[in-house]
Amino acid sequence: MKRLLLLLMLLQAITSCNKLLDKKPTDFVDPAGFYNSEEELNMALAAVYDPLGNEYMYGSSLWFQFGICTDEAFYAFSANAYSAPMFYQYDYTNPYVGGIWQQCYIGIERANMLIENINKPSMDETKRQAILGEALFLRAYYHFILVSNYGDVPLKLKSSDNVNSISIPRTPAKQVYEQIVTDMKEAEGKVNTITSIGNSSHVSKTAVRGILARVYLYMAGAPMNDQSKYADALYWAQQVDAGNEHELLTTYNATITNSAYSQIFINQCRDIYDIKECIWEVDFYAKDADPTYAEMGKVGTMNLGCTNIDTGRSSSNIKTTIKLYRLYGNGDLRRDWAIAPFSYSATANPLTRTYYTSTNIIGRDAGKWRRSYEPSNFVKLQFTNGTNFPLLRYADVLLMQAEAENEVNGPTATAYTAINKVRRRAYGLPVNVASTVADVPAGLTPAQFRQFIREERARELCFEGVRKGDLLRWGIFTNVMNEMVAEINASNASFTNKSRWITGYATAASSGRYQLLPVPALELNVNKGMTQNPGW
Template sequence: MKKYNIIKLLTATAAALFMTACSWVKEPAPGVTELEDYFVSGQACINNVTANYVPLVWEFQSTYYSEWFIGDVMSDDAIKGGQNVSDMSQAYELENFKSNADNEIAYDFYGAQYQGIARCNLSLTYIPDVACDSVMTQSVKDRLIGECYFLRAYYYFRLVRAFGGVPLTLQVENSDERWAMPRETTENVYKQIISDLTEAERLLWNKSEYASEDLGRATKGAAQAMLMKAYLYQGKYTEAEQWGAKFLLDQESEYSLTPNFADNFTLAGENNCESVFEFQYANESTSDYGTGNGSTRGTFTTILTRSRATNMGDEGWGFNKPTQNLYNEYEENDPRRDATIMSLQGEYASENDIYLGNSYLNRKSGMYNADGSGYTYKIAHASRGVLNNKQIRLADVLLMYAEACEENGNTIGAEDALERVRARARANAPEGAINPLPEYPNYTIKINGVEKTPTLKEAIRHERRMELAMEGHRWFDLCRWGVAVEVMNAYRETETPEARAEMSEMRPFQTLLPIPHKQILLNSALTQNPEY
């Protein structure tokens, strides 16, 4: 999806969309006549579906709510960072298990997903009845509908893994229906996700069938990968392995691992051969800082995670700092460590980058310049960057498949998929490194400072952490594995004294975020997660 065109097409449909889908809790039901007047051409349908992607990239409303505040900062991979513990206090609460139902990150994140769902419901209600034309052939129409099913499933997936069971709305709702919608069970939400993804997989195109200006749209491969992921999160390993095998067979010619791991996190590596699905950000020079949802074009993540010092170029805010615990788990000569974690030394060291004894920076999200050789991405203006956010990479798919195979006793399949990921990292090892990253099981790993020979399950989980660190996966992995409490409380003991003094013990109920209190006030049928 060409970055400029996304914004241009969104602008063309903004007036129609705003009154129908921009607020889950505020806007009245749309007038039928207005909508029927809008959905009259293939181009209008294309514009409408393009706008359905936009809530995925929103990161700011009442506060910043990028998903990595949950996926990274709540885990043992990252510490909040910033100027001090009061900087982004909402993230501090999440990180240290002190949050309640008034947490603004949880509130904004929850609302954004439902805005995306409402947009998809609108499209799925009206587009099937629009006649095909020279712009929207039947094949394009089917694909557009498939994109909507994929996106609705993706929004619900983001909700269910963070909050548990949530209200399911599958049509354009009127105002009265919105105010009294009970939560569905987690099981039923996943059933709907599977249903939507199955329909999406049937209708979507392969990545190679898209024109270059449409790269970034949902694909058949993305739907297959998400089907595997959705089954994996439910512990349904037979189905997960089946969908993983189907992806690897059907998509063999569509995706490949980049020769250089670090190339996935440069501007030149956007929508590359390894990318299965990524959020598209725009190079837009007009500042819209503080205007909230609906105005996002670039990403806040770049400035949020860059160095707070000026001695590497433009100053940032220093959030999402990799932990010493993460740094220590990398094996000797693993090139992914330095491609993930920037350790500031010499002329680049600055007291401004020290937060509770931690001076590391997240290199993946904004530390490279355009050619990958420098220290910091430039941003288009005072608050926005242009780097896309990779949500699903082939390496992630391989490791999910390895996990499903291991759970099913398919040792050969698990080891083969694991080795594909390690082999790429091995090939990137420093010149002269002796026996870097050996094949399983010929190596040891360190977990919380304890060195051991891993079981296959432990090796796969270790590899996920090393390969996908700082990409927003870790917290959700720990929760679905059922080890979050054990891991997080053990991790706390490895932190700096300054950080440890701020941390609370994690309790089992905190694997789910609280349902936002403001939503409960608006929805009389909505109930809170236990113990919040």
Template structure:
């Protein structure tokens, strides 16, 4: 890889003005540091925070979780599918597994991830060399150790995203200035080797970064920066991928023979997070998303939002297009480019409150409040919605595309489900594994989280295999639309299976046969309603439509919509087992580095 992509300390110094204060939304009134050496940038806690802010900033923007890593690369799965329209050598081809190495939307994200790695490397190299790191006050030393641990964690996150999308990538664990002379054109390193390094780094970082309740004791303010729970949660996630299936250079899907070693790491890390009592779930799934994430609230009393990529500045460099590219349109503004698969909508039990948060079968009128019901094949994902944004609200006539919403990288409910999965793989469906899943389910059905409830808890007596199936399902119901599913299915070696099953189900739904025979042909939404859940509709999603239209409603062709010529016609059309589990290495990166080989099938 060409080291000219990322070898300027001046860039990180300039980016450092984006220091992530409480809420990570505001620029500080600071002058940029430009064209200076490391001794100037890493001179004290305040300047080091600015440098680390530059590392955080590479999580977002159009090439990061602002849109491409979060929304372009995470569909088509058995949950969501990408935009309508013809092949474009762009976002549509990525969604349908038709990307080529010359696709216009893969080079910049690839480069940005390695820019983030380089920025982190500069911090990791220089922070421990600071005199204050060893000889400062106890508070200064603790603050700098936290910053060092954060840099290790961010580097692991950038590497993780590069690996799950592109597989084996070059090893860059020193600043480019150090590597360029010795190895200017590195080859790709086996991902298992990279994962091992990341797991080791995160083990170190966990001892450097404080728990949530220790932040103020070291003189830092409560904000959205990485804490010990984040480090451990990311280590658990990476461990599961290290122990999972992956597409190898010989085009086969393989998992390591010692995979249980890594499941044990994941189990232990999640267990420690749970035992710490530092994190819990918001009692209301709806409030979490509508009143916290979309309301752009900084305070997180439960600590459920464990790792967030925060958008700022209303621009392509450091903000996000969440709720513009995806989610319902408002006054015809928005791309509406992520659609809920009809089969996923009906995966939810009719009493599961998560359905009406994750799925939004409406658009919003010009007044910004009145809802217009949409067909089953046209509904959007719903966790990021323009009509839910407050703090402040967005005017329905405002054509802005950047809303400062935060992409959720890791939530506490994910930790519970990772624990249950790892525990089951190691010991079978123990009481602890059941309890972890059932807490998530109870919240999803609006029940008290800690109180057993036979109406929603998983049934007793499940085998190891059936409990795993329950976890696979529950992760989809809980984490739908959050960019997790595609990579989960790959590490379980289930992506091809789930795509095939979904195509079969969509075809059956198009004729309303089998399990879909009782679906309503039509749905009727209430005129002039501002409801953003099932109460918008006058009839049931789960029973045949009434023969007479209810008063003061408008009819929508629901299951009568042509599922086979809409959703199915464009769904994962280019998927090929042994190829599509990874994106192609961008051709510009290969042109810059002749030692970069291509992924299988491209």
């Protein structure tokens, strides 16, 4: 199931230095001597995927350092070099600001090299095209991360031929997005179906379609505000259903949990692929006793606090907001899974759970990925684990369908059907049967339906790294930051906690510059054609 990691390990082995005094470094793969077989193309493809799991990407940064301090959650402790992004206490020298940029361009460079050498080996043409499709998509996806975080960025469609003299100007965001769409559309016709792949780690046709829907929603929203793109988003979200490969998970193991929603994340903790619900994931690996051959992220190690490493140590770093807690209605089974209703109060094994009182709402731990469900053969380390990170779930696709349909045609039956499936599952009800308890109220105006979708995305997708992007594309980021300052100040938290917890929100609301990251210092130093973002 972790074939991508195994291919990367093999690639590292064959490119390592054999002699300490070799004058020509052999830890660099010379294109002239590589890409000569199907196996080498697959190893090169694994290297294109690799940056996704880096600490500065989905290993942590994109959903933790730059993913919280929204109306879902905040960081509870003090600011330092590691946590500065969560308080908006960073500048262009911050390693996390530079890390996203660097890892994306590493992925783009590797993708370009693979694309340029795709025709070298003699091999099955269908397999060649599938590899090419994945490389094209990943090149586009790395550009998508860049343009949505930094704005205008260099559009790079060829591998570098001179690293000693670099002068690559920024490409307007509109042009970058257009190339992203072009690459992804070409990729969609080449990659395999998720059914034939059998896992969520490789990019499949439905993954491409779902991410295309997300890209078009970004183009429709701020800062581009090209509302004609809602129709494209609707088309691609609906295309996810074309192959009948996906559906919401509706079953669960009643001996360990009480909802299908929680079962999604238990499966991820247990390294179980569910290709019907989970369309695309970043792969991590923590099996076996030797952590040397593991590639881990931090999903689960930052929520539900636990000091017992046998259960699964977690740092209690993601604290949930009052707003998120109150968004859930009575009977919504997602609330007490996404937001842990208890804390661990001792280090003994088994641990003792202390449940919160009804008045103790602010600052509860996020509880979506619980390390107690990790298999016993997983390496149990303090700060990392092997749980995959979800990049696209089918529930997200349904909510994108509902959002785009509402923007194009209003709150039609199609829009209601899509969102109501998600809500019925949340209440433990059959997803195709109408419910007076779970269903969105009938007769909403487009504006009311839009607001309901915005709240539903928080309820369903909290802590999955999409909320900040949603707030920005909806054009409500600054208003929400101000609302969170007011919420914390009105809460029953201590004066000390209030002062610390509002820091990030108040800073983010203080200037429009925080809606984009600054161009990293290293890029400004080496790229003579680069300019800085406004305000930085």
